[in-house]
Amino acid sequence: MKIEAVDFFYLAMPQITTEGDGSQDALLVRVAAGGHVGWGECEASPLTSIAAYVAPMSHGACRPVMASVAGQTIDTPADIARIAHAIEMDSMDLLQAPHTWSGIEMALWDILGKARGVPVWHLLGYRRAHNKQPYASILFGDTPQETLARAQGVRNSGFSAAKFGWGPFGHGTLSDDADQLDAAREGLAEEATLLIDAGQVFGEDIEAAAARLPHLERVRALWFEEPFLGSAYECCATLAARSLVVKLAGGEASHNVFMARHTIDNGRVSFVQIDCGRIGGIGPAKAVADYAVARGVTYVNHTFTSHLALAASLQPYAGLAAHRICEYPAAPKVLARDIAGEPLKPDDNGEIRLPETPGLGISVDTAAIAKYLVDIEIRMRNKTLYATPRLV
Amino acid sequence: MKIEAVDFFYLAMPQITTEGDGSQDALLVRVAAGGHVGWGECEASPLTSIAAYVAPMSHGACRPVMASVAGQTIDTPADIARIAHAIEMDSMDLLQAPHTWSGIEMALWDILGKARGVPVWHLLGYRRAHNKQPYASILFGDTPQETLARAQGVRNSGFSAAKFGWGPFGHGTLSDDADQLDAAREGLAEEATLLIDAGQVFGEDIEAAAARLPHLERVRALWFEEPFLGSAYECCATLAARSLVVKLAGGEASHNVFMARHTIDNGRVSFVQIDCGRIGGIGPAKAVADYAVARGVTYVNHTFTSHLALAASLQPYAGLAAHRICEYPAAPKVLARDIAGEPLKPDDNGEIRLPETPGLGISVDTAAIAKYLVDIEIRMRNKTLYATPRLV
Numbered sequence: 009m010k011i012e013a014v015d016f017f018y019l020a021m022p023q024i025t026t027e028g029d030g031s032q033d034a035l036l037v038r039v040a041a042g043g044h045v046g047w048g049e050c051e052a053s054p055l056t057s058i059a060a061y062v063a064p065m066s067h068g069a070c071r072p073v074m075a076s077v078a079g080q081t082i083d084t085p086a087d088i089a090r091i092a093h094a095i096e097m098d099s100m101d102l103l104q105a106p107h108t109w110s111g112i113e114m115a116l117w118d119i120l121g122k123a124r125g126v127p128v129w130h131l132l133g134y135r136r137a138h139n140k141q142p143y144a145s146i147l148f149g150d151t152p153q154e155t156l157a158r159a160q161g162v163r164n165s166g167f168s169a170a171k172f173g174w175g176p177f178g179h180g181t182l183s184d185d186a187d188q189l190d191a192a193r194e195g196l197a198e199e200a201t202l203l204i205d206a207g208q209v210f211g212e213d214i215e216a217a218a219a220r221l222p223h224l225e226r227v228r229a230l231w232f233e234e235p236f237l238g239s240a241y242e243c244c245a246t247l248a249a250r251s252l253v254v255k256l257a258g259g260e261a262s263h264n265v266f267m268a269r270h271t272i273d274n275g276r277v278s279f280v281q282i283d284c285g286r287i288g289g290i291g292p293a294k295a296v297a298d299y300a301v302a303r304g305v306t307y308v309n310h311t312f313t314s315h316l317a318l319a320a321s322l323q324p325y326a327g328l329a330a331h332r333i334c335e336y337p338a339a340p341k342v343l344a345r346d347i348a349g350e351p352l353k354p355d356d357n358g359e360i361r362l363p364e365t366p367g368l369g370i371s372v373d374t375a376a377i378a379k380y381l382v383d384i385e386i387r388m389r390n391k392t393l394y395a396t397p398r399l400v
Numbered sequence: 401m402k403i404e405a406v407d408f409f410y411l412a413m414p415q416i417t418t419e420g421d422g423s424q425d426a427l428l429v430r431v432a433a434g435g436h437v438g439w440g441e442c443e444a445s446p447l448t449s450i451a452a453y454v455a456p457m458s459h460g461a462c463r464p465v466m467a468s469v470a471g472q473t474i475d476t477p478a479d480i481a482r483i484a485h486a487i488e489m490d491s492m493d494l495l496q497a498p499h500t501w502s503g504i505e506m507a508l509w510d511i512l513g514k515a516r517g518v519p520v521w522h523l524l525g526y527r528r529a530h531n532k533q534p535y536a537s538i539l540f541g542d543t544p545q546e547t548l549a550r551a552q553g554v555r556n557s558g559f560s561a562a563k564f565g566w567g568p569f570g571h572g573t574l575s576d577d578a579d580q581l582d583a584a585r586e587g588l589a590e591e592a593t594l595l596i597d598a599g600q601v602f603g604e605d606i607e608a609a610a611a612r613l614p615h616l617e618r619v620r621a622l623w624f625e626e627p628f629l630g631s632a633y634e635c636c637a638t639l640a641a642r643s644l645v646v647k648l649a650g651g652e653a654s655h656n657v658f659m660a661r662h663t664i665d666n667g668r669v670s671f672v673q674i675d676c677g678r679i680g681g682i683g684p685a686k687a688v689a690d691y692a693v694a695r696g697v698t699y700v701n702h703t704f705t706s707h708l709a710l711a712a713s714l715q716p717y718a719g720l721a722a723h724r725i726c727e728y729p730a731a732p733k734v735l736a737r738d739i740a741g742e743p744l745k746p747d748d749n750g751e752i753r754l755p756e757t758p759g760l761g762i763s764v765d766t767a768a769i770a771k772y773l774v775d776i777e778i779r780m781r782n783k784t785l786y787a788t789p790r791l792v
Contacts, residue, residue: 070444208492
């Protein structure tokens with residue numbers, strides 16, 4: 009099958025706010041090859057990722073992503089890996105390239121699965137897709153009262169696990185954070201799993217992060233996510249050594265397999281969180297899952313956007329029964345909800361099951377999302393490099 | 401001083417080839433503040449870096465670089481660090497951001513130096529700028545004969561050190577590479593320093609890289625640069641342990657201080673190479689230089705573009721007398737030569753001296769480069785986000 013078309017669609021809510029909510033816009037990729045159509049989604053900054061696809065070449069190691077993708081043949085997973093390697097070498101100096109490629113890579117797996125009539129997890133070598141326990145991923149409220157209300161909402165929705173993150177956490181006093189943690193725990197069921205995401209707020213300040221550990225223990229948080237800057241592995245390892253009960257989690261910013269491995273080996277996390285929309289798609293994420301298994305670390309998806317991104321992000325560890333927990337965007341913006349024709353709803357046991365349908369198992373509802381489409385044009389020397397294509 | 405204007409200029413040669421020559425295009429940044437004008441240069445893929453400046457916000461941790469820069473005040477180096485930190489947090493999910501910010505950061509140092517009437521290296525705390533020994537940075541020829549001719553050219557130009565890289569190296573047989581290495585050594589003076597840059601060609605293949613070590617020793621190469629993928633620190637450390645004579649060099653892809661530290665601590669390089677156009681500018685590069693000193697590692701600039709980029713890249717280690725060697729783009733495209741009004745020519749001893757003039761000490765020859773200007777327009781919903789500004 010020859011890659012005949014790669015189209016990017018930038019979707020956005022009418023208003024974008026500064027809250028840490030990644031579902032306010034989306035960059036979808038539609039790829040056509042061999043009579044099949046595949047879909048993927050890139051994280052984040054749609055305009056920049058589009059530019060990385062169409063930018064003129066700077067030199068041999070700084071070619072646009074398009075140079076390694078357009079017109080290529082894909083008939084096996086090895087073909088996807090071959091294109092990934094071409095981008096690794098030929099877009100070496102184009103920093104944004106892994107984010108742009110991630111969405112394309114998902115779409116190529118979607119096409120391969122559809123062409124063979126099997127789900128993507130089957131192509132990855134898994135015999136079955138095990139059910140996952142979704143955790144509702146939401147933001148701290150501006151006040152403990154708001155956080156309490158959100159936690160009660162999560163409980164009423166039937167989730168057995170929830171993650172609270174960002175918002176005011178780490179920006180105020182120790183006592184402010186304790187109030188937020190108490191509110192989160194109070195609103196959840198006694199037996200519910202509670203996860204906390206600091207959103208890198210402590211920079212490299214180990215003591216500030218460590219000061220939160222006793223209260224994190226008190227509210228029985230399972231993990232403390234990204235207390236430090238994404239590449240500050242040493243800080244993370246130091247805190248991990250000091251935290252006997254609460255585990256460390258991180259890795260979402262990894263834009264190649266090495267970074268994820270370093271998060272495990274040098275950051276000493278117990279949970280490695282991979283965003284398939286950043287790391288280069290499903291193939292490298294599967295390599296991280298294999299690595300995590302070998303190191304006794306639990307693999308978790310990082311997903312705060314649509315159910316298309318969610319379906320892609322669950323494939324790399326679909327067959328790992330012991331790696332049960334999964335991030336589930338519980339309160340996304342309507343844009344992100346409208347993308348997937350068949351959202352991945354929790355079943356009666358509150359579990360998520362990946363579809364058995366070929367490819368990623370998610371259709372994109374083009375009619376529903378047309379209203380979010382952002383009209384973009386990039387022109388160079390009076391020649392159009394990119395213009396928003398027709399969605400339908 | 402308030403940042404009043406930030407203008408990006410995309411320059412390109414009429415023809416861009418796939419050779420590994422980073423001087424074929426350039427992204428210049430001009431910043432105006434407090435009646436002063438500063439200049440900087442971003443590495444690489446100009447269109448993508450422009451997009452990262454003007455892209456609409458995706459969410460609070462994925463704001464465009466502009467959001468942290470426009471209208472800010474800069475009166476001290478701490479102000480530059482404050483803006484850098486804002487970008488670190490607020491453009492956390494915008495992968496291209498460090499490359500975009502790098503050029504702006506240089507321009508801010510240029511402005512601060514001009515406002516105070518001192519060179520940038522003085523603002524960094526250095527009492528004087530020590531002379532550097534430039535190495536001519538050139539590409540292997542397609543054949544050993546071409547490489548020999550280039551090496552002879554370097555010798556005739558008076559350089560006492562030269563680096564050969566990319567081209568066919570590592571793509572053919574061991575014997576092909578030996579012929580290339582012999583040609584490089586043969587063309588240089590007996591006492592000249594020879595450096596070899598593999599351009600990541602061996603991926604993660606330690607044995608393939610190790611097989612080159614005996615011949616690298618035979619031609620007395622001082623360092624073996626980037627045999628592996630930029631983040632494959634473990635491969636680099638393994639080879640470093642096996643190479644008793646030839647030292648390892650790397651780090652150019654670092655887009656934050658942590659990556660450079662990991663190149664030193666986990667990659668076990670003896671030379672850490674920092675591109676000020678990628679790592680976030682001069683401030684973080686100075687932090688790496690301090691770190692290198694503490695670890696007994698030699699700091700080296702990475703520069704393959706203009707003398708504006710060169711002047712910026714020498715500042716972070718200008719005062720380190722023991723860190724003498726510097727990369728010098730010896731055969732850049734005419735575009736890169738035309739950018740700087742006063743190029744940094746080797747003196748009678750073949751050494752490079754940073755100017756004592758305020759700021760970066762380089763003026764941009766706007767009249768000379770106007771002919772390379774690439775006309776770009778980025779429009780969103782019929783609103784212009786970016787249009788190439790007037791150069792003069």
